[in-house]
Amino acid sequence: MNNPSLLLIEDDHVIGAALTDTLRSHAYDVDWHQTGRAGIAAAGRHEPDLALLDLGLPDIDGIEVCRRLRRHHPAMAIVILTARRAEMDAVLGLDAGADDYVTKPFRLAELLARIRAHVRRVDTRTDETITSGPVTIDVAARRVLVADVEVRLAPKEFDLLAVLAGAAGRVVTRQRLMNEVWATDWMGDSKTLDVHVSSLRAKLGPAGDQIVTLRGVGYRLEAP
Numbered sequence: 617m618n619n620p621s622l623l624l625i626e627d628d629h630v631i632g633a634a635l636t637d638t639l640r641s642h643a644y645d646v647d648w649h650q651t652g653r654a655g656i657a658a659a660g661r662h663e664p665d666l667a668l669l670d671l672g673l674p675d676i677d678g679i680e681v682c683r684r685l686r687r688h689h690p691a692m693a694i695v696i697l698t699a700r701r702a703e704m705d706a707v708l709g710l711d712a713g714a715d716d717y718v719t720k721p722f723r724l725a726e727l728l729a730r731i732r733a734h735v736r737r738v739d740t741r742t743d744e745t746i747t748s749g750p751v752t753i754d755v756a757a758r759r760v761l762v763a764d765v766e767v768r769l770a771p772k773e774f775d776l777l778a779v780l781a782g783a784a785g786r787v788v789t790r791q792r793l794m795n796e797v798w799a800t801d802w803m804g805d806s807k808t809l810d811v812h813v814s815s816l817r818a819k820l821g822p823a824g825d826q827i828v829t830l831r832g833v834g835y836r837l838e839a840p
Contacts, residue, residue: 618645619643619644619645620643620644620645620665620666620735621644621645621647621662621664621665621666622639622644622645622646622647622664622665622666622667622668622731623647623649623655623658623659623664623666623667623668624636624639624646624647624648624649624667624668625649625650625651625652625654625655625667625668625669625670625673625678625681626648626650626668626670626697627650627651627670627672627673627674628670629650631670631720632648632650633648635648635668636648638724639731642728644731647662647664650674651673651674651675651676652673652675652676652677652678652680652681653675653676655667655669655681655685656681656684656685656688659685659688659689659692660688663689663691663692664692665692665693665735666692666693666694666695666731666734666735667685667692667693667694667695668695668697668731669681669682669685669694669695669696669697669714670696670697670698671696671697671698671699671700671705671709672698672699672700678696678698678709679708679709679712680712682694682696682709682712682713682714683712683713685713686712686713686714687713693715693716693734693735693786694713694714694715694716695714695715695716695717695718695730695731695734696709696714696716696717696718697717697718697720697722697727698717698718698719698720699719699720700719706830706833707789707832707833710787710789710833710834711789711791715734715783715786715787716730716734716785716786716787716836717787718730730785733784733785733786734785734786744756746778746781746782746784748781748784748826748837749823749826750762750763750823751777751781751820751823751826752764753774753777753778753781755778758774760774760777762820762821762823763823767819767820768819769816769819770812770815772797772812773812773815773816773819775796775797776793776797776809776812776813776816777816777820777837779792779793779796779797780793780827780835780836780837781837783837784837784838785836785837785838786836787830787833787834787835787836788834788835788836789833789834790809790833790834790835791834792834793809793834793835794809797809797812813827813829813835826838
């Protein structure tokens with residue numbers, strides 16, 4: 617089996633060199649580039665499993681690089697590495713197509729865990745059954761089992777869980793959840809989302825703890 621392939625787009629030489637050495641020591645094939653254009657070109661030559669993308673690049677803003685990578689490589693996972701701590705920067709990155717983001721300085725153990733989660737994720741978009749830990753979702757039958765016991769969910773609770781489970785291990789923005797679960801033209805108060813998530817957690821019991829809140833950004837169903 618080939619090692620997972622990572623594309624690192626990071627202009628800081630110290631960070632880039634350290635990450636490259638560390639990731640290679642964890643059995644990842646790493647292709648490191650220091651500009652957005654070079655990173656985009658590298659992704660076109662060989663589709664990596666995951667891209668680690670800095671936002672503060674010298675030639676193209678990282679948000680635009682993210683958009684281009686997502687447009688041309690829809691299956692590739694994208695994790696943003698950024699020193700920008702403003703909540704809006706995270707939202708912009710996720711809206712541009714990133715799956716996740718990590719702020720600098722970051723703990724290496726956390727970054728490695730995030731990478732593992734994204735690399736091992738299985739694309740379930742065409743599957744009729746999604747499994748995440750003790751939770752099994754039969755999409756076609758609209759049934760949910762927790763530890764083989766059926767749990768009755770309201771229609772919107774089911775739809776929320778299906779979207780989160782289909783992106784297990786990745787952040788799903790509030791806007792995406794509102795668009796996909798309610799409607800693209802939804803204009804209501806998004807507090808309804810929080811109410812439904814709270815109810816969903818309660819009905820799932822201890823398994824509901826897998827649903828993690830990213831304040832002001834969205835939710836993530838932790839991959840087991």
